[in-house]
Amino acid sequence: MPHATDDRNYRLPTSVRPARYQLTLSLDPGRRVFAGEGQVGLELAAPTGELVLHAAALDLTRAELRTADGPRAVRVVPAPASETVRLVLERPAPAGAATLELAWNGHVSDGLRGLYQAAGVAVTQFEAADARRVFPCFDEPGFKAPWALTVEAPAGLALLSNGAPERTTEAAGRQRVAFRETPPLPTYLVALACGALEARPAGAARGVPVRTWAVPEKLALTAFAQEVALEVLPRLEDYFGLPYAFGKLDQVGVPEFEAGAMENAGLVTYREAALLLDPATAALPVKKRVAEVITHELAHQWFGNWVTMQWWDDLWLNESFATWMAAKIVDGWRPEWRVWLDFDAGKAAALHLDALRSTHPVRAEVKNPEDMTESFDVITYEKGGAVLRMIEGYLGEGPFRDGIRLYMRRHAKANAVAGQLWAALAEASGQPVPELADAWIGGPGYPVVEVRREGRRVALGQRRFYSEPGVAEAGERWPVPLVLRYEDAGGVKEARHLLRGAAGELTLPGEGEVRWLVANGGSTGFYRVAYDAASAAALARHLPRLAPSERIGLIADQWALVRAGAREPADFLDLLAAFGGEEDYAVLDELVGRLAGLEARLADEPVRQRFQRFVANLVGPAFARAGWDPAPGEPDALRMRRAALLRALALVAREPAAVAEGARRLDRFLGGDAAALEPNLHDAAVAMAARAGDERRFEALRARFKVEPDPALKRRYLTGLALFEDPALAARAEALAFGDEIPLQDAASYMGALLANRTAREGFWGALRQRWDAVQQRVGGAPMLLRRVVEAVGQLPERRHLEEATAFFAAHPVPAARQAIAQTLERMRQDVALWERLGPAVARWLAAR
Missing domain, CATH: 1.25.50.20 (Zincin-like fold)
Known part of the structure; x- marks a missing residue:
């Protein structure tokens, strides 16, 4: 009969729990091997004849269990299907405390998981289930324990872990560093970095030392990331009402990294493009992206690291919250950046994916490591974050924050599940949060809210939205917290309504004619809106009265309805044409994105050329007025507007004069004239130059890609190589x-x-x-x-x-x-x-x- 560990979906029993890890790891990066030894303190809830730990691609050379009645020999039985080892005891161990003595050998990974090499830096990436490739351990998030690590490595290299170094000794060209013991952590948050790294001088955020690390040739690009961490860490402490718990904060730019970043407690690792930049040459979107990623990872130090999900089906508890929190904190720090509009762009990607039949709930069932990897998508991050924002809007900022603080205190240093978060929010707000939250988190999809207005009376309906025409809805309904924004003789007003069933009705407060109505005010809701013809026409006539987020939402919703066969393409194109005078860069970004999508899919060449002329006529005059070069002291909003117009003119309309000028300016920039291209135009210039480029330009971009230290520019040159036509x-x-x-x-x-x-x-x-x-x-x-x-x-x-x-x-x-x-x-x-x-x-x- 097969053993339970032969099942790839095997979960560790909770009758054996780790109490403390005290381990030593000896690294030899040049030979791509390592060795480990140490003790794992255990708590046995009942007598047992075997222990099961995770271990993948490790060779256990010694294992012994010590209990109150003496030591026990252990027979090691690997179970590759579940990436575990069975430790079969020579005689059963009693309930109570025990110590497991271990020694093992392993190899540096060839990929970007476990312990791997990246351009001279050995670094770990353990989420979701790869700590088992470096340590025999209880590699599930529900098993939190303190970690006391000691690491041996070649002398002269930077050596970092979650805790600060307590003792360092050197002998025979080797260094041995004992790191301060951590608070209880799950295995996926343990981290090491060893290599040729240098740090900026430490700053301090309310007494917490903060350092930002990079390979030596990129150290000059760390100042902005250091500033962000020092600014947002106190803001996060204030929001949670709890001090930062992990003693110090190291941020490390890793030359190769699978994801964007990883929130290891006290040692956050990043893809270089998510951490390093030159503020003098970085485009505004690059700065915002770095700030949001850093803030996302630091928000995890509370939501995920201090209070941890019990199992991976609540991964969204970590990622959704950090996604929402990053926008909230950065917006408080730099309101002029309008990062909620960037948040809405992420929400748009989630709306697109969640309209498929093959979507999944935010809280998805996870059985094994492969399921975990597939959970890292826009549903988990962006839909979950949008739902949290919608709930906050319904409860109010104060009650929502109070509920989060209660949740943090109640589950400090421990694990929690979604229901415990809803309970804390309900207790703090007095509102039926579980009813609202479970409907949005526990099931797939979202509604389209149908709006029909006659005077001040608004009739509402909802059905599940599918992007495929003709798909029958299955009767799902959501509690939809609507924010209706409208204008009458008394000015612009708001009304709130919770649509619970398939249909509803309300009368808008006030008197006189209602000029226009937006049914997703501020675009804070995670749903589409389908207006009756008269209401849609009224919105098109009053576009300047709508907030930028509402204009973006109007374009996105109308396009989604065209995809679903619920609106005519001509009506959507008429709407796009009405935006010819648009001046807000975020709305222009949405407009240009839709125009680019249309142009890219037109297969008939004469039709595409006519469409390109339409786009050139739509945006050309505005770009001519803006010109290529900014005025001294010109604000970011105008620079971003110029960039959006150029993308439409040169990359969608392919207007020859604009393409030629962009290519000339890029050549000058590559030749050393930094003033030839305003930073926000650089991305478009690389694309237009590549599309029309010759062999000389191909080799110029290829050569620049190889030596460029700035990760954002390096990535642009690389992408440019793939664009030559x-x-x-x-x-x-x-x-x-x-x-x-x-x-x-x-x-x-x-x-x-x-x-x-x-x-x-x-x-x-x-x-x-x-x-x-x-x-x-x-x-x-x-x-x-x-x-x-x-x-x-x-x-x-x-x-x-x-x-x-x-x-x-x-x-x-x-x-x-x-x-x-x-x-x-x-x-x-x-x-x-x-x-x-x-x-x-x-x-x-x-x-x-």
């Missing part, structure tokens, strides 16, 4: 995708750019299928990247591509990306059908203008 250069760009020149962390995004390139996509799609085994082997140690490669296939536009992709993934299943494959193919089916009906509709609309 000369067939010979596109083929050279394709070849790079399968070599070592492209860093592993950037492989998926580079492949995605090739698949989006009209010239490169056919050749690369064929090569990707032919060399799939090699691609899987390269990115297999970074499953999140493999998922991104699968998702990139969804950019292929034609029905034959859909048929090829469907057949290919049926013949080449990817267990670590099952969900991604299902979602990608569903999106492709919808996109192909959409553009088969939308192309002729766009042609008719253009012909009628």
Whole structure:
């Protein structure tokens, strides 16, 4: 009969729990090996004849259990299916305290998980389930315990862990560092970094030392990240009403990193592009992105590290909260950045994914490590964050914060589940939070709210929204907290209404004519809105009276309804044309994104050229007034507006004069003239120069990519190589995708750019299928990247591509990306059908203008 550990979904029994880890790890990065030894203190709730710990790719060379009645020999039985080892005792151990003595050997990982090498830096990445590749341990979040680590490594290298160094000794070219014991931590938050790293001088946030680390040649790019941490850490302490718990804070830019960052307690690791920048040359979106990522990771020091989820099905408790909290804290620090609009852009991606039949709930069932990896998506992060924002808006900022503080105090240093968060929020607010929250977190999808207005009377309805035309809804209903914003003779007003059932009705307070009505005021709700024809027309007439977030939401909702077959394409195009005088850069970003999506999918060349002329006429005069060069002291808002207009003119309309000027300015910039390109124009200039570029420019970008220290610029040059539309250069760009020149962390995004390139996509799609085994082997140690490669296939536009992709993934299943494959193919089916009906509709609309 098979043992329970032969099941890949095996969970450790709770009758044996770790009480304390005291371990020593000896690193030899040059030989890519390590050795470990030490003791794990245990609490046995009942007598037992065996212990089970996680261990993957480790060789246990010694194991002995000591209890009150003496030591016991242990027989080690690996269980590869569940990545565990059974420690079979020579005689049963009694209930009570015990100490497990262990020694083991292991290897540095070839991927970006466990302990891996990144350009001279050995670093760990343990979330979700890879601490077991370095330590035999209880590798589930419900098992929290203090960690007392000692690490041996070559002398002369920086050596960092969660705690501050307490004792350091050196002998025979080796260093031995004993780190301060941590508060109770789950295994996924334990971390080490060892290598050629240097730090800025430490700053202090209310007595907490803060240092930001990078490889020596990038140390100059750490100042902004240090400033962000020092600014936001006190703000987070104030919000939670609790001091930072982990003694010190080290932030490390890692040369290769699978995700964006990792919130290890006291030692936060980052992809370099999420931490390092030069404030003098960084575009505003780069600064905002770095600030939001840092704040997200620091919010985790409370929500996730101080109070930890019990199991991975509540991963959203960590990620949703940190996503929402990052926007809230950064907005308080830099309100002029309007980061809630960036938050809304993330919410838009979640709305798109959650309209598929293959979506999943925010709180998704997780059975094993592969399920955990697939949980790191926009549903977990952005939908969950948007739902929290919606709940805060319903409860009010004060009661919501009070509930979070209560939750933090009640579950300090321990684990919790979603229901305990809802209970704390309900207790603090006096509102039925579980009813509201469970409906949004526990099930998939969201509603479209239908609005019909006659005078001051508003009739409301809801049904589940699917992006595929003709899909029948199954009768799901949500408690929808509506914020209705409208204008009458008394000015702009707000009304709130909780729509509980399939339909509802209210009368707007006030008197006189209602000029317009927005049913998702401030765009804080996670739902679509479908207005009756008269209400939609009124909004189009009064666009300047709407908040920027509401104008963005109007465009997004109308496009979603076109995709679903619920609105005519001509009506949507009429709406876009009404934005010709738009001046807000965030709204322009949304507008340009929709225009770019239309242009990219128009297969008929004469129709595409007419559409490009329409776009040029829409935005060209505004860009001509803005010009290429900013005035002295020009605010960020105007610089960002110029950048949005240029993207529309040069990248969507492909206006020849703008493309040529952008390429000339990029050449000057690459030649050393930093003033040739305002930083916010750099991204568009690289793209336009690459699309029309020759071999000289291809080699110039390739050479600059190899030596550029600034990670944001480096990434732009790399992406630029995938955008060349000369067939010979596109083929050279394709070849790079399968070599070592492209860093592993950037492989998926580079492949995605090739698949989006009209010239490169056919050749690369064929090569990707032919060399799939090699691609899987390269990115297999970074499953999140493999998922991104699968998702990139969804950019292929034609029905034959859909048929090829469907057949290919049926013949080449990817267990670590099952969900991604299902979602990608569903999106492709919808996109192909959409553009088969939308192309002729766009042609008719253009012909009628």
